[in-house]
Amino acid sequence: MFSTGCVFNLSWLFRRDQQSDEDWADLQHLFFQPGRGIRSGRGQQTGLMFGVQFPVGSKASTGTLGPHGFVERGQEPEPPALVLNNGGGGGGEDEFQGTGSLWLWPLPPAGSLRLVSQWTDFGLEETSIMLDGGKLRDAAKAAQQYWPEEGSNHG
Template sequence: MNFFQDYPIPAPPPRRRAPQFTPPPWAAPPRFELPAIVSIGEFIYKSPAFVLAVEAAKVYSTGCIFDVNWMLRRTDQEDRKWAEMNAVFHHPAPQLTDRGIAVDSVLLFGAQFQDGVKAISSSLSMYAPHKPMDQEPDGPVFEYRPKGGNAGEDDMSANGALWLWPLPPAGDLRLVAQWTEMGMGESSITVDGTQVRDAAAGVKRYWPTETGHE
């Protein structure tokens, strides 16, 4: 005889499922899509001490993500100067809420479409504090999202993603970067926007009825 059989544990009451937040199309790629990959493999900037490269584009039905990475190699910097550069190197992209940050000290990204329309990182910072996220922006979004990095005695490296919405029109797409404090003036590469746009035809959905957007 089981001692506890006369004391059954009551079943918990039904629990309401919390609603799933689904970002609008301009804020993030669809959740239920396997992107098509477009290889880029180009340096936006390359010097004896600093490089910044674009590896590839992950293309979704609504926009694309550019995978970027950069590395700084130590030359003749003393320990104190190298520590100061470390702090600058790993500072995130500026936002509207930042105060007292010099433009020269941060990594800036930009995109320019064939028709001349431009966007700079982070375009979504335009929402703080007066514009709701669910209100479609007036122009394209180009948001920088840091992923991580490493730092040592001889070099520092980091990588990130650049979310571009909407997909670029046919023609040239110019990707621009600037980081004056790291010795990189305004530099750019030109990507085939037509190839990126056409790659969206190869996107695969996880499930046919799920879009991942409201």
């Protein structure tokens, strides 16, 4: 938890069902190299997507800012902003697993925060959970500064 935003640590797992070896290889390519297209050129991929809706109605999705949420130095994105940072993964003949984190900025206001996920390439249609924005704000009050601000007196 941070004083201005929050991080959600995520993990996901996909188990092989009835896919042929060729289809499994295509799915492996999609799982570990999202955004690079399907090896055999079969169709359009959707990628793993997340979104949020604040209690006041404003929305953000992971596709808005591009990979890792890069914006020009010294500039803030239009709030709210949601960024997916992939952490890694692995897998083999029977399953793929991955991890990542979502950075949400700014902290949501008190009320119901809707967190949405979708990955249609892997059969996950849009699904969501509701979180309490007030509890996230309360947790952020306990955030502690580890490093002094730039330009402050270091003693």
